[in-house]
Amino acid sequence: MSKDIRINKGLNINLVGAAEQTTSKAILSNVYAINLEDFHGITPKMLVKQGAEVKAGEPLFYSKDNSEMLFVSPVSGELVEILRGARRKILTLKILADKTQEVLETSPVSADADAVEIRQAILKSGCWPFIKQRPYDCIADPNATPKAIFISAYVTAPLAAEISYSLVGKEKEIQSALTALSKLTPGKVHVSVGKGVPSMFDKMKDIEMHKVSGPHPAGLVGTQINKIDPINKGETVWTVTPQDLVIIGEFLLTGIFNADRTLALVGSSVKKPKYYVAKIGSEIATFLYASGVKEEKIRVINGDVLTGKRSKPDGHLGFYNNTVSIIPEGDDYEFFGWNKPVFDKISITRALTFSWLQPNKKYDLTTNTNGEHRAFVVTGMYEKVFPLDIYPMQLLKACMVKDLDEMEQLGLYEVIPEDFSLTEFVCISKQPHQQIIREGLDLLQKEIG
Known part of the structure; x- marks a missing residue:
């Protein structure tokens, strides 16, 4: 049984450059990077030294606050560089990948495992960082018990990767993760999907379904939590994204940490926006220049255009990202731009702007x-x-x-x-x-x- 959620307030930002539903395998990167900025609030304690050889799925460091919370390498190779900032704070780990990949294998987790076994397995696998918590927007505390777990499978962010396409064929892994997560909370695992749109979650077990409709930010999990079961002081909820469910589920089924992601390369500056399969930490250039760019001055965004972080073409795919957006750099100025009718920008006001007349028009916006x-x-x-x-x-x-x-x-x-x-x-x-x-x-x- 599903419950309907209708969001009336919001704004859909329709942009040029949506990804075509074709997928290619990205060129393997020479160097992969783990950016510690992705793990907000985590103080790392290194388990391996610079120059050490590691396997894919082998722990690189753990959290100072919880030694059981491990962070693993997405590939096998040599840890060639540990970039540090002020007070020797670790910023980035760089791994020179082997041509032939070696994977750290462990035992699969039984479907009958209890909450303690599942919790320990996910912690040791390096999959725990995929579980985030509210309040504070940080990696979930393994010692806490959430009142519920929320997953948003309804996409409304501009040009974001379509879950129905990017995760096709991964139903078994997703179901395995959902069943395991349902044992970690006394509450429910809430999954939100688009109303009136067939979803791979429709036939899945151990969840409570919600049919969501409305403009962005209807697809944000925070909007759904607010309408389903708001957070009060002293309460904790966990959130997981559908693409991360795949990695968790595959580990539970096989005992292998597989860092592959199906990501969308999008934006008006991309000649051929499409989907790529790449590993976490891959060099963006390995798939960016395969699709081609239209201009020299571009902004590379790790994520969607509203919430992503600025990167460089030679930067690396973020730990949580399945979208890379490329749009023109807005470093120019319009003469009397404040004092003339505007037809090529989005605005919710009606003062000299006319986007409200064409709600379905797609715009080619810059970073200006x-x-x-x-x-x-x-x-x-x-x-x-x-x-x-x-x-x-x-x-x-x-x-x-x-x-x-x-x-x-x-x-x-x-x-x-x-x-x-x-x-x-x-x-x-x-x-x-x-x-x-x-x-x-x-x-x-x-x-x-």
Whole structure:
């Protein structure tokens, strides 16, 4: 039995450059990288030294706060470089891949395994970092028991990889992961899919289905949590993405950590946007230049255009990403751009803009913010695109002034930075909403825990 969720507030950003539903295998990278920035709040303790030979799936480091939480290599090869920053903080690990890959094999996990066995197996496999928790948007605490687990299989982010295509044929692995996760919570495993669209999750067991409809951010798991079972102070929920379910499920079935991802290379600057199979940490250039780029000045984004991180063509695929977006770099200025009708940009206002007349039009946007950072202006626009039962403006200001009581009362426990990606997009004050929320969460976790 499924439950319907209808989201009315939001905004679909239709962009040029969606991926064609064809898949190629990316050229194998010479060097793979693990970026520690992907694991927010984790202090690594190295298990291997620079120059050591490792196998695919072999632990590289563990979390200082929990020695059982292991992080493994996506490939076999030599750990050739450990990049460090201020105070010798580890930033990136680089692995020179072997031509012939060796894989660390362990025993599969029985379908009858209990919660303790499953928890220990996932921790040792290196798959635990795929499980995130709210509040605080960090890797889940293995010692905590979540009240529920949420998975969003409804995609509404601009140009994001289509789950129905990218995960086809992976039903067995996904079901294995869902069954295992259902034993780690006394609550339910909630899976949200698009209403009226056939889904691979329709016939799966050990889950509660929800049919979601509406504009972005209806596909964000935070929006769904808010409508299904909101988080209160003292409660914890876990979230997992469908593409990560595949890696977890494959390990449970085979005992092998397989870092392959089917990712979408998208954007108006790509000549042939399509899907590629590549490993976590692959060099973006190995599949970017196979599709070709249209111009010299491009912005490479690890993720979708709203929540992804800026990268370089010679950068590496992020640990959690299954989308790489390439759009033109907006480093030019329009003469009197503020004082003439606008037909080629998206706006939720009707002042000299006409995108509201063509809701299905696809746009070729650049990274230009069309304005500079300025003080907050109360316009009511955030509330038009923010579907959560939270006051977005007030919460942002509470985070900026570091008012812990206000942060708690206004619902900071419920949100993570991506929930404010759309309000940041429509913000006429050009405020960095996601950064503000991230800093607020870090402060709340440090002071209250």
